[in-house]
Amino acid sequence: MGFCKMKKLIIFVLGVVLVTTEQIAAQEKNVVCYYGTWAAYRNGLGKFEVKNINSELCTHIVYTFLGIKRSGTVVSLDPYLDYPENWGRDTLRKFNALKEQNPNVRTLLAVGGWNEGSAKYSVMAATLKLRKNFITSAIEIIKKYGFDGLDLNWEYPNRGDSVYGEDDIDNFTQLLKELRKAFDKNGLLLTAAVSSVKSVASLSYDIPAISQYLDLINVMAYDLNGATDVVTGHNSPLHRGEGDKHVAKDDLKTIDAVLEYWLQQGCPPEKLILGLPLYGHTFKLSNATNNGVRAPSDGPGISGPYTATRGMIGYNELCMKFRRESWKIKYDNSAKVPYAVQGNNWISYDDAQSLTAKVKYALQLNISGIMLWSIDTDDFLGSCGDDYPLTRAVNIALGRSVETATGKPTTSNPTNEFVCEDTGFFPNPEECSSYYHCMRNAGGDLVANMLHCPGNLHWDQENQYCNYPDQANCNV
Structure with missing residues (x-):
């Protein structure tokens, strides 16, 4: 073979390898979708059951939450919802039946959550006997209902109502070590949801140690500013935003700071999952004329008709509100997120564009994928247009191919045919x-x-x- 032919062949092979590598990389990016099972009790168009889950939009779907007894044993927090006995809804079984529709999706059982607190987990992780009870009972439920693994949501070691304080840090690591050993014998996945910013994550985790034992680490990069704060703030800003010019780097509550901290502390990028919100935070302004970022706030603002919680609102509730009412939509060019103002009402939220910007930024760091909290607050019915618009936007940004419920491809790029004069x-x-x-x-x-x-x-x-x-x- 001549040199020119050989050179062309090498270039061709390299091109194929590069294209194939890019395709594989896109396919390997994870979309971890959390499902808040209590959404099954919501009213009207907010009611979200297992049948509403589109498993094609997720690589992993997480069932939240089960809890534990004082003995460390895993237990249902809502037997009527989880089990079929006594005319129950049998949701655990229905959830895992999603794999019949999509054999590629992985299901995870989440244990813990905010309402469970820290005390029981602090006690459980402190002794070998209670850890064994937890591990044995978790595996039993996982195998009985066909889950692929466990997502541990201890919120949080060495914080809140923790019993053993700083000892929680090493005890959490030991629990994960023992879980890993038992799970490897059963071919199960082990993941965890963890707090995000340095000021709180540094109190709870030995990051290099826990990274050894977890398959995926879901960093909850939301609630970075909350509705109970005395000033308005973004739920999940990408960068330093309006009003943050004088905040020290170590005190920044931004996604770029979160990712930098976890990676610098030794979390492998191939295990790191960036958690993003599908809901917003609402504030009540102290003065309607002072309505920017970091404006004085009198506490939590309006609630949505389905989630019915002051201070937060699902995207499905928000998109309809924007349609039916007059709101001024603003954009923080520094933080790369929108916010909305109406009189004394102030809302921090995410849209398809802001989520896309976050995903694109995270991909530059070669992390493993994106986690979404939670799919039941996306516009899952398509009341405002295409169904699951935010979840689809994340999939598209990750390079995953998705279609709308009608079979029409989701438009991911701006059209050049229609000229916008306003939002x-x-x-x-x-x-x-x-x-x-x-x-x-x-x-x-x-x-x-x-x-x-x-x-x-x-x-x-x-x-x-x-x-x-x-x-x-x-x-x-």
Whole structure:
């Protein structure tokens, strides 16, 4: 073979290898979807059951939460919801039946959560006998219902109502070590949800040690500023934002700071999962005329009709609110996230553009993927357009191929055909079943994304939602 032919062959092979490597890298990125099972009790369009889960949008789906007894034994916190006995809803079984639809998805059982507190876990992790009770009972439930592993949500070692304080740090590591040994014998995954920023994570974890035993580490990079704060703040800012110019680097509550801390502390990027929110925080402004970031706040603001919790609101609730009411949408060009103002009401939230910017930033650090809390607060029914718009945006940013419920591909890039003059929703001048959402991208520029109405519905510009054709008044 001549030199030129050999050179062309080498270039061709290298090209194939590079393309294949890029495809594999995209396929390997994880989307860990948490499901808050209590959403099954929500009213109206907020009710979310296992049947509402689109398993194609996730590589892992996490069932939350089970708890533990004082003996360390894993126990249901809602037997009626979890089990079939006494006319129960049998949700544990139904959840794992999702693998019949998508054999590639992995299911994880989450134990713990905020409401469980720290005390019982502090006591359990402190003694060999109680750790053994926990491990044995966890494996029993996991195998009985067909889960692929455990997601440990101890919130948090050495914090809150912890019993053993700093001893929790080493005890947590020891618990994971023993879990790893037992899980390897049973071919099970072991993951954990952990706090994010340095000021709190440094109190709870020996990061190099726990990284040895966990398959995935879900860093909860949200609630970085909360509705109980005395000033407004972003739920999950990417970078230092408006009002943060004088905050010391070690005190920053931003995603870039979170990722830098965990990676510098020895968390392998191939195990690190960045947790992002599908909900917002609401504040009540002290003064409606002072409505920027870090404006004085009188505490938690409005609640949504389904989540019914002051200080927080699901994206599915928020998108409808923006359609039916007059809100001023603002964008923090530094933090790369939007916020909304209406009189004394102030909301920090994420949209498809801000989530995409975070994913793109995280991918530069070659982390393992993204975790979402929680899919039941995405617009899962497509009330505002395509179903699961935020979850789909994350998938697209990770390079995963997804389709809408109608089989139409989700538009991931701005269209060049429709020119936005302002933010908001606008009709498609060419046909009735789609419309445009004008939003600001990560650079603050207005871009138009085409969205499709589900089923045979038409876009209703007057009411700002997809409606029946005879009521939508579309005359295209």
